[in-house]
């Protein structure tokens with residue numbers, strides 16, 4: 001999709017963690033585009049994430065649910081979108097284990113609604129493009145070695161990853177059956193500012209600040225590949241504009257960490273930041289009951305996006321963690337806000353130290 005002419009772009013889930021970074025990136029990089037952020041503002045969506053762009057001329061927010069076909073069809077018929085970048089999703093694996101249906105509802109049903117609305121958009125604009133933002137979890141788990149490539153067979157293990165695999169399949173099926181122009185990308189674990197503190201990195205930063213236990217699942221020997229969220233936003237820009245139709249691109253950080261090693265690193269960095277004695281935060285580590293169906297290892301071969309589109313991560317883990325920790329220390333109000341309400345109820349149920 002060429003970049004020079006004005007466009008109307010819909011970003012779904014733009015008030016969430018990755019979504020808000022993508023909205024900011026597009027609003028700032030493309031002043032001649034109009035960026036519409038559609039978000040239903042669940043517990044994980046927060047317009048405070050977008051304070052710096054909320055008054056931009058080329059930005060609008062619409063509160064609404066992608067599951068509501070009447071609402072999405074109406075939005076599409078009014079705005080005449082040139083493209084959709086679809087990030088709206090329930091994303092937390094643990095929540096999917098206790099409430100799988102809400103993941104089917106948003107991630108599958110919601111995606112299919114958007115696909116239906118997009119078919120109407122293509123009739124008026126053959127250059128329309130649907131971009132589905134997905135996850136490496138669709139591939140299931142790796143052993144100690146190997147990497148996920150774009151041709152790794154899907155083998156999702158959690159209700160969350162099953163719902164994302166299903167939505168990927170629907171997107172591809174709409175391409176095959178109805179000729180919908182699409183691209184998909186599957187990314188590894190993101191981290192950075194505005195990450196809701198139910199995921200490992202922000203939860204543990206928050207708990208260290210508050211001297212609360214750090215609940216490491218099982219023996220902690222699970223491996224994830226971490227990517228700074230702004231690098232992901234830059235990759236999404238490239239895939240949206242330059243990715244080949246009907247293709248999938250894997251996006252990863254080439255940055256594997258075992259959970260226990262990452263937890264210890266966070267403890268050391270935070271002790272320094274908070275002027276605590278070395279070893280203070282490590283005492284908070286608590287091994288707890290494992291996540292059912294816990295995938296051992298995710299690691300991405302991101303060579304296709306590098307080869308075809310020239311993308312590679314630019315923020316080192318050291319730099320990214322420093323920025324992330326500083327952001328949480330400077331934004332206690334944000335933390336207090338997002339950890340009230342639903343968060344408190346959820347965590348009282350899950351983790352009794």
Ligand SMILES: Cc1cn([C@H]2C[C@H](O)[C@@H](COP(=O)(O)OP(=O)(O)O[C@H]3O[C@H](CO)[C@@H](O)[C@H](O)[C@H]3O)O2)c(=O)[nH]c1=O
Pocket residue numbers: 091092093094134135136137187188189190198199200201203215216217218220222223224259291298
């Ligand atoms: C929240 C939490 C997590 N963990 C473990 C489970 C995982 O092995 C690892 C990271 O967990 P999470 O932060 O929940 O992320 P994970 O399950 O890997 O999934 C993330 O990364 C995926 C991409 O790989 C995204 O598609 C998901 O939306 C995102 O939530 O840390 C703990 O040991 N203790 C915890 O309290």
